[in-house]
Amino acid sequence: MLAPLQTGAARFSSYLLSRARKVLGSHLLSPCGVPEFCSISTRKLAAHGFGASMAAMVSFPPQRYHYFLVLDFEATCDKPQIHPQEIIEFPILKLNGRTMEIESTFHMYVQPVVHPQLTPFCTELTGIIQAMVDGQPSLQQVLERVDEWMAKEGLLDPNVKSIFVTCGDWDLKVMLPGQCQYLGLPVADYFKQWINLKKAYSFAMGCWPKNGLLDMNKGLSLQHIGRPHSGIDDCKNIANIMKTLAYRGFIFKQTSKPF
Numbered sequence: 001m002l003a004p005l006q007t008g009a010a011r012f013s014s015y016l017l018s019r020a021r022k023v024l025g026s027h028l029l030s031p032c033g034v035p036e037f038c039s040i041s042t043r044k045l046a047a048h049g050f051g052a053s054m055a056a057m058v059s060f061p062p063q064r065y066h067y068f069l070v071l072d073f074e075a076t077c078d079k080p081q082i083h084p085q086e087i088i089e090f091p092i093l094k095l096n097g098r099t100m101e102i103e104s105t106f107h108m109y110v111q112p113v114v115h116p117q118l119t120p121f122c123t124e125l126t127g128i129i130q131a132m133v134d135g136q137p138s139l140q141q142v143l144e145r146v147d148e149w150m151a152k153e154g155l156l157d158p159n160v161k162s163i164f165v166t167c168g169d170w171d172l173k174v175m176l177p178g179q180c181q182y183l184g185l186p187v188a189d190y191f192k193q194w195i196n197l198k199k200a201y202s203f204a205m206g207c208w209p210k211n212g213l214l215d216m217n218k219g220l221s222l223q224h225i226g227r228p229h230s231g232i233d234d235c236k237n238i239a240n241i242m243k244t245l246a247y248r249g250f251i252f253k254q255t256s257k258p259f
Contacts, residue, residue, distance in 0.1 A: 060246055060247050060248075060249060061249055061251055062097075062098070062251075063097040063098070063246065063251060063252060064097075064161070064251065064252070064253065065097045065161045065162055065163050065252070066096075066097050066098075066160050066161050066162060067094055067095060067096060067097055067103075067155060067160065067161075067162040068094075068095040068097060068162070068163060068164075068165050068195070068239075068242060068252070069092050069093070069094060069095070069155070069162055069163065069164045069165065070092065070093040070095055070164075070165045070166075070235045070238045070239050070242070071091065071092050071164050071165065071166055071171055071172070071194075071235065072091060072166065072167060072171065072231045072232075072234040072235045072238065073087050073089065073090060073171045073175055073176070073231060074087070074088055074089035074126045074128060074229065074230070074231040075087050075088060075175060076088055076112050076115050076118065076119070076122055077119070077121060077122045077125065077126075078119040078121045078122060079121055082115055082119070084114055084178065084179060084182050085175065085178075085179070086110070086112035086113070086114060086115065086139070086179060087110050087139055087142075087175060087176070087179060088109060088110050088111075088112055088118070088122075088126070088128055088133050089107075089108075089109055089110065089126070089128060089230075089231035089232070090106075090107070090108050090109075090110055090142050090146070090231070091105070091106065091107045091108075091231045091232040091235050092105070092106040092107075092146070092149075092164075092235070093105055093235045093236070093238075093239050094106075094153055094155070095165075095239050095242065095243075100239075100242060100243040100246045100247070101243075102236075102239055103153075104149075104153055105232075106145075106146060106149045107231075107232050108136070108137065108142050108145065109128070109132050109133050109136045110133065110136055110137065110138070110139050110142050111133050111134065111135065111136040111137065111138060112133065113138065114182075117130070118130050118133065125229050126229045126230065126231075127227055127229070127230050139179060139180075139183065139185070140183065140185055143185065143188070146188075147188065150190065155190070156190075162190070163193055163194060163195055163254060164190070164191065164193070164194040164195070165194060165195045165197055165238060165242065165252070166194055166195070166196060166197065166238075167196075167197045167198060167212055167213055167234065167238055168196060168197075168198055168212065169194075169196050169256065171194075172191055172192070172194050172256070173256070176191055177191075192256075192258075193254055193256050193258070194254070194255070194256045195252050195253070195254055195255050195256075196255040196256065197216070197238055197241065197242070198212065198216075199255045200242075200245065200250070200252055200253075200255065201216050201219070201241065201245070203250075204245050204248070204250040205219055205220075207219070213228070213234060213237045213238070213241070214228070216237075216241050217237060217240075217241065220241060220244050220245075222237075222240055222241065222244060224237060225237050225240060
């Protein structure tokens, strides 16, 4: 005979907590702000099949932002470097600041106009082939679609605090404003403040990641997602690193200086 729904839910919750205590042992009583606790507890829960959903039951300090917008451009390139460089991949992941889970994705390829033909070096580095950019929208059109996506996701609401996150300062300090200046396009205000993940990682871990995402993944014992220099894959790695640091008690702050 089935127990009432409320009783069944309560029993299931008790069962989960009981299993979690057995998995975590004495660490369950440690404060979550302690990096070792969050790291150990998350790994132990995952190893016993709880996954991210169970690990999320272990609270972590609230972030200052409702959403993090993880961004990583890929651009035309060669050796020696071509000028001007043009964005050819424009990915954004909307990361919930409370759960550190990905809620939405914006991803478009962009057709370069100054150097429309991709170099073999660029294709080998990024994995982006000519057919992926031919016939795609221009940067101006993509920026318009980004704005539409931001509005649809509620990110333009003045009561919603969001900030971009990049692996370095290049994307929003150099690449986007430089290409917009070259094309005579305005840069939206929401692109003018960001968090440099390399700086955040160095604050949290006490060392600078010379090799970027590869060093950060290694330092946090994370597996690298996808291929290096794929914009969307790099965004997934950034999001994974952020989630891990947040569960260790790190609170992300803006690192860019006001424009």
